[in-house]
Amino acid sequence: MKRIVLAAVAALTLGAPAALASGEGDLAAQSWSFDGIFGQYDRHAMQRGFQVYKEVCAACHALKYVAFRNLADLGFNEEEIKAIAAEYQIADGPDEAGDMFTRPGRPSDQFPAPFANDQAARASNNGALPPNLSLITKARAHGPDYVYALLTGYRDPPADVVLGEGMNYSLAMPGNQIAMPPPLTEGQVTFADGTPATVEQMSRDVVQFLAWSAEPTLEERKNAGIKSMLFLALMTGLLYVSKRRIWSKLH
Amino acid sequence: MSNSYRGSAVVRWVNDRLPIFTFLDHQMRDYPAPRNLNYWWNYGSLALVALVLQIVTGIFLAMHYIGDARFAFDSVEHIMRNVNYGWLLRYLHSNGAALFFLVVYVHIFRGLYYGSYKSPREILWWIGIVIVLAMMATAFMGYVLPWGQMSFWAATVITNLFSAIPLLGQEIVAWLWGGFAVGGPTLTRFYALHYLLPFVIFGLVFLHLWALRTVKSNNPLGIDVRGPQDTVPFHPYYTSKDYFGMGLFLLVLAGFVFYAPNYMGHPDNYIPANPMVTPTHIVPEWYFLPFYAILRAIPDKLGGVIAMAASLLVLFVLPWLDTSRVRSARFRPIYKVIFWFLLADVVLLGYVGSQPAEGIWIHIGRALTAYYFFHFLILTPVVGKIERPRPLPQSIAAVVLKGGKA
Ligand code: HEM
Numbered sequence: 001m002k003r004i005v006l007a008a009v010a011a012l013t014l015g016a017p018a019a020l021a022s023g024e025g026d027l028a029a030q031s032w033s034f035d036g037i038f039g040q041y042d043r044h045a046m047q048r049g050f051q052v053y054k055e056v057c058a059a060c061h062a063l064k065y066v067a068f069r070n071l072a073d074l075g076f077n078e079e080e081i082k083a084i085a086a087e088y089q090i091a092d093g094p095d096e097a098g099d100m101f102t103r104p105g106r107p108s109d110q111f112p113a114p115f116a117n118d119q120a121a122r123a124s125n126n127g128a129l130p131p132n133l134s135l136i137t138k139a140r141a142h143g144p145d146y147v148y149a150l151l152t153g154y155r156d157p158p159a160d161v162v163l164g165e166g167m168n169y170s171l172a173m174p175g176n177q178i179a180m181p182p183p184l185t186e187g188q189v190t191f192a193d194g195t196p197a198t199v200e201q202m203s204r205d206v207v208q209f210l211a212w213s214a215e216p217t218l219e220e221r222k223n224a225g226i227k228s229m230l231f232l233a234l235m236t237g238l239l240y241v242s243k244r245r246i247w248s249k250l251h
Numbered sequence: 252m253s254n255s256y257r258g259s260a261v262v263r264w265v266n267d268r269l270p271i272f273t274f275l276d277h278q279m280r281d282y283p284a285p286r287n288l289n290y291w292w293n294y295g296s297l298a299l300v301a302l303v304l305q306i307v308t309g310i311f312l313a314m315h316y317i318g319d320a321r322f323a324f325d326s327v328e329h330i331m332r333n334v335n336y337g338w339l340l341r342y343l344h345s346n347g348a349a350l351f352f353l354v355v356y357v358h359i360f361r362g363l364y365y366g367s368y369k370s371p372r373e374i375l376w377w378i379g380i381v382i383v384l385a386m387m388a389t390a391f392m393g394y395v396l397p398w399g400q401m402s403f404w405a406a407t408v409i410t411n412l413f414s415a416i417p418l419l420g421q422e423i424v425a426w427l428w429g430g431f432a433v434g435g436p437t438l439t440r441f442y443a444l445h446y447l448l449p450f451v452i453f454g455l456v457f458l459h460l461w462a463l464r465t466v467k468s469n470n471p472l473g474i475d476v477r478g479p480q481d482t483v484p485f486h487p488y489y490t491s492k493d494y495f496g497m498g499l500f501l502l503v504l505a506g507f508v509f510y511a512p513n514y515m516g517h518p519d520n521y522i523p524a525n526p527m528v529t530p531t532h533i534v535p536e537w538y539f540l541p542f543y544a545i546l547r548a549i550p551d552k553l554g555g556v557i558a559m560a561a562s563l564l565v566l567f568v569l570p571w572l573d574t575s576r577v578r579s580a581r582f583r584p585i586y587k588v589i590f591w592f593l594l595a596d597v598v599l600l601g602y603v604g605s606q607p608a609e610g611i612w613i614h615i616g617r618a619l620t621a622y623y624f625f626h627f628l629i630l631t632p633v634v635g636k637i638e639r640p641r642p643l644p645q646s647i648a649a650v651v652l653k654g655g656k657a
Binding site: 037064065070131135138139140141143174214216217220221222224225228229232233235236239240242243246247250 | 286325328329331332338339342483487488491492494495497498499501502505506508509510512513518519521522531
């Protein structure tokens with residue numbers, strides 16, 4: 001017990017400040033299906049979020065480390081994954097003649113990046129670099145809430161704020177200026193399941209997808225967690241009983 | 252001797268050729284431990300559990316990790332995504348390191364409270380301090396390995412401290428870096444050392460236990476063992492208690508690993524290292540924060556480094572700074588109070604270390620740092636002199652058998 005309290009105290013007093021260090025603006029805590037001990041991803045939301053990524057964000061942002069075959073986690077079957085992969089052109093080679101070539105994607109390929117390198121990405125984005133999104137929800141404090149707040153937090157700048165060239169006013173971004181133009185507008189994508197594509201809806205869904213891409217093993221982890229905790233609790237209980245029995249001979 | 256060993260035929264066959272069972276018996280069953288050890292005495296064996304866990308998970312991580320600045324970050328993500336149970340290995344290793352420190356810090360404060368550093372346990376205490384220093388070096392270098400933003404900038408800040416050394420500073424830093432800035436060579440050598448040091452720690456733990464076997468455990472009363480009535484065999488009494496403690500430890504560890512694996516980490520370390528972008532706040536892992544606060548409390552770089560080093564080195568001379576011959580704080584009314592003040596001081600220092608070094612925090616940090624040294628250099632010797640300890644009990648058995656709090 002003491003140990004648990006100690007760990008909690010240490011974690012609270014010492015870990016929390018790190019989490020509060022970045023992200024000043026308006027960070028309302030959202031509730032996510034993947035929060036909590038039993039939290040899991042929402043397959044429908046992820047599929048919609050994938051569509052948002054594919055049709056909107058992918059123009060500027062890479063999704064490093066994620067392979068098409070990983071989309072099985074979203075509930076796509078093998079055929080669907082093959083079809084999705086084939087929509088992309090992947091650089092490959094050299095072939096027998098020593099030339100590089102492009103070919104349609106395969107499930108084992110990773111999502112190709114939209115730009116060949118950082119310089120090209122900056123050149124097309126007014127000097128700003130769109131970061132890889134596959135870790136973004138872990139690379140920002142309160143990541144899912146932050147990305148949601150970022151996508152829904154574009155406003156007209158207050159009269160006294162002078163924005164830098166090509167910058168947009170954002171409630172969420174530290175410093176309130178962001179080089180990314182508002183990526184989402186009402187009705188920008190058409191969801192196959194008929195969900196109305198409001199900015200809030202698309203933002204929530206793309207956060208589901210990005211949270212998965214940052215931590216694809218979350219469900220496996222939580223499932224293993226329950227089993228492990230139950231096992232350890234039982235084991236610890238038995239160890240306690242055996243300790244008590246051994247010591248009872250003494251007194 | 253060895254052939255008289257009881258047990259199955261196989262056990263006896265082995266024991267006649269390699270008396271390993273006799274040896275274990277001798278170490279565990281015949282080893283007398285004070286009968287009144289409380290749960291604060293569990294943390295030593297927990298530290299060993301944590302060390303073994305770090306080594307085991309570390310070796311498996313090393314099978315997939317790539318100690319090259321171009322691939323390090325990607326290889327960690329590969330572990331997290333593609334290696335079977337790679338996420339488990341990595342989260343065990345990163346959270347395990349943090350809990351390892353928590354356990355060792357409790358272990359140290361246990362020693363401070365019950366006067367375990369006093370004669371005849373000075374060398375045991377020293378080895379312990381050397382272990383903490385080696386752990387710090389190991390954890391620092393381990394933190395550099397994922398090669399995220401915090402890895403890179405922590406490495407930059409900490410290695411730069413050596414430049415404060417007069418005359419040779421710059422040379423030493425360049426030598427540590429293997430170049431003119433933190434870079435590929437730095438990462439690769441840190442990996443080599445990160446692999447090596449835990450085994451050095453293992454050797455130190457062996458010395459630590461050897462010294463312990465020689466001088467025997469202290470106990471909550473802080474009085475010497477007078478005879479067999481004061482002790483119980485280590486096995487099965489303390490082994491059973493240590494196993495129970497281990498169960499609790501693993502539960503806490505599992506709680507973090509499965510439900511809050513990045514809670515103690517910093518989000519910036521999921522951004523690949525980038526020498527061109529400095530994070531707004533460079534903060535070390537929580538277990539270094541008190542020392543970080545002491546470092547920053549002194550306005551001069553060299554002074555800060557000296558203060559930080561001194562904050563640990565002062566523990567080496569503590570056995571002589573403490574002028575009281577009574578070990579346990581239980582019988583030391585004034586020392587008991589200043590012990591809790593010291594603990595509060597260190598926790599607050601940790602908090603200050605997490606805050607930006609500006610405004611009021613600078614002053615608070617300085618006051619807490621001053622108090623830290625005041626505690627060891629002034630209060631401890633003076634209190635030992637002026638305090639009137641409460642009368643010590645006759646023996647451990649006398650207290651335990653009376654059913655008193657022992
Ligand atoms: C005293 C024992 C040890 C401590 C305190 C320790 C601590 C650490 C820490 C804090 C990290 C960074 C974790 C992260 O943020 O991802 C790390 C990473 C690493 N450690 Fe250790 N470690 C220990 C033993 C070992 C051993 C014995 C090995 C190898 C045999 C090892 C191999 C690794 C590897 C490959 C990494 C990089 C992968 C990763 O970042 O997860 N460690 N260590």
